[in-house]
Amino acid sequence: MCSKFLNLHLILLFLCFAFASFSFIAEGRILGFKKSAEELDESLVYLWPIPKEFRHGNDTLSVDPDLSLQFQSDDGDSPLVRDSFIRYKQIIFKHRSKFYGSKSQAAYDISKLTVVVRSADDTLQLGVDESYSLYVAKDDGRSIIGEATIEANTVYGAMHGLETFSQLCTFNYETKSVEVYQAPWYIQDEPRFPFRGLLLDTARHYLPITIIKQVIESMSYAKLNVLHWHIIDEESFPLEIPSYPDLWKGAYSKLERYTVEDAYEIVDFAKTRGINVMPEVDVPGHAESWGVGYPDLWPSLTCSEPLDVTKNFTFDVIAGILADMRKIFPFELFHLGGDEVHTDCWNSTPHVNQWLQEHNMTGKDAYQYFVLRAQDIAVAQNWTPVNWEETFNTFKANLNPRTVVHNWLGPGVCPQVVAKGFRCIVSNQGVWYLDHLDVPLEDVYNNEPLEGINDSLQQELVLGGEVCLWSERVDASVVQQTIWPRAAAAAERLWSSREATSTTNINSTVLPRLEYFRCLLNRREIPAAPVTNQYARMPPIGPGSCYVQ
Structure with missing residues (x-):
């Protein structure tokens, strides 16, 4: 009896192993496993979203942990740029080492970041100039470029330049230092569309202020610039309205509300990341x-x-x-x-x-x-x-x-809208609704806002697009995993040129960069889900490198 039981047990184990192997192979087919993370394709530029124009070399430059900021503008200082520099410096030098500071100042290739802004005016509105140039080269005493320089017309362009610079900086675990690979760099960049949004629904499930801030912070990493705050809906009214103070009796509970001060805090926090907040009633x-x-x-x-x-x-x-x-x-x-x-x-x-x-x-x-x-x-x-x-x-x-018409029901709406002279925002639910967990990554990435619009004047009426996260089945426990990394796929479509994003080989060019960006989000404490899961926000299917999941 024991022998039969043992044999049966072994058979069951074999069947479980076979099933697991089949599942792993099936999932591997879906995910398209590639070479290990140690063999990242050095011919690719691991920046997200991909800049409009760039050139680079093959040098490796070290970055001083005491990196200093030199800000230049004709009309005063910019607290936003200075605060952004401090924030990004903390991101770049997240790893601390006893070796930091052991080198002399001259031993580092990059010890100063110069930010030149034409206007320090921090007014943030639709269509603000977000362009920037970034130069990174070794200071040899003869270069007119200098060590690292960001040039922009506005402080918000400079902030995007800081994000790109931070993505160029990589911690070398062997030398325990921050380095810039493939230098020197020359990057000329600007967004394709002025409106690059994310809808966050706080009516179906309440999201704490700290979570909303985390979402805003993560949006800035992908260069999204509009938080569409869907605050109120039929299920709950969580916002304080002083003129009609009983409205927020419609909140789920007294502990799931937003005060006027909370709303101000969200708007101010978003501005420091170059993000507008569009409320919805x-x-x-x-x-x-x-x-x-x-x-x-x-x-x-x-x-x-x-x-x-x-x-x-x-x-x-x-x-x-x-x-x-x-x-x-x-x-x-x-x-x-x-x-x-x-x-x-x-x-x-x-x-x-x-x-x-x-x-x-x-x-x-x-x-x-x-x-x-x-x-x-x-x-x-x-x-x-x-x-x-x-x-x-x-x-x-x-x-x-x-009126700005917001598409959501399906494709083909914006061509009709702009033909009538209205402006349009694209959010086709079949591809850019993040709560639709089964939408393939390729469909998210390949959604083209100007599809079917050939007239250049009508194309200008398309403000951009927005990924939408409706929260019937989303709360603070899964919000970031549901947003990322699929929102980043749409973000590149909205930022980068159509030529750069209209690739026929998404697996060899886009996918490795997106996997790298997802891991960057993880390193920045954003719990982005694996890139190529069959369903969004699914956990990994087994052991493996972050860069191939």
Whole structure:
């Protein structure tokens, strides 16, 4: 009996091993395992996103741990640049060594970083000049370039230059020093699109301030520049609105709220990373939580959304929200939602149905009336309204001409939008919705915002794009793993030139660089998931180097 049991046990072990081997081989086929991390392709440039233009050599330069900043500008100092330098210096010299400082100043090839900015004005708005040049070469006493120099028209271009410089710096574990490989470097860089966004939904699951800051910090590493903060939705209203203080009674709990001071803190923190914050208040649908504090906003107690279109009080509340938020959010774009509006509730509520008849309106007409009135309120507050594409699809001829149309339902929308003279943001849900965990990396990377738009003037109306993280199944425990590294694939598409990103061999050129960037995020304490998993945010399938997962 024991022998039979042992034989059975061995058989089971063999079957488990065979299954595991098959799974590993199957996963290996999906992931496309390559050579080990010790054999990284030295012909590749491991920068993300890839710069517009660059040249490099074959030298290795050492970087002084006491690296100093020399800032130059014709119109004053820049605390933002100085603070950014300190932050990046801490990233570059994350590893401490007793050998640091053991060399003489002359022994280091790079001991000074010069940042030259034409204007120290730190005004941050859509379309701010983010271009920069970066030169890194050994100071031989004759070079006009100097040791390391960043030149930019604005402080935000300089900050992007600092990010690129930090990616050039690598810690050598054998010499215990920071080095720049493939020097000298000449990089000329600028973004392809002015709007490179990430939507973060804090209504379906509350995210603490520290987590939101971590997301913003990680966005700067990929040169994303807009946080679309989807603060409020039908499930919860967590934001303090002083003009209507009972609104945040719609929060999940008293401990899951954002004060006015919290919102200011997020905006200020984002600015120091060159990131605008675009808030969203989605109306007239997705607003059930508003009525927890103010039930009169509901058409009835049994019919809670869309918001009551018949009452001036509804629009007074919207005006109060926007007025309070205008004091916090300086960015010119304000998202008014307008998606997934189902008007059956209006038609089935007696006083609303009577109002529709008196105004000779259908539910569709009332939807248009609500959106346009909300747009007028936003414009009066000096906002530029952004609306989801349903508004364009339903009543494009009547939208405010300043409207920015936000695509999400599928491809082919932006060509129609720009043909009508509106500006557009691309977020095709089939490829750039990060909560869709089964979207292949190739599809994320290959999504082209200008697809189907050949006219150069119409192409200029495409502001850029945005990856969206809806949080029905995302909270603080998995938010970063769900964002990264797939958001980085979209980030390069939005930053780098179309020629650089339209590669036919993603496995040999893009994939190794993205794997390297994912590991860089990990080193910077961002828990980015493996690159080539079958599903996003899955853990590794077995032992292996970070650089091949």
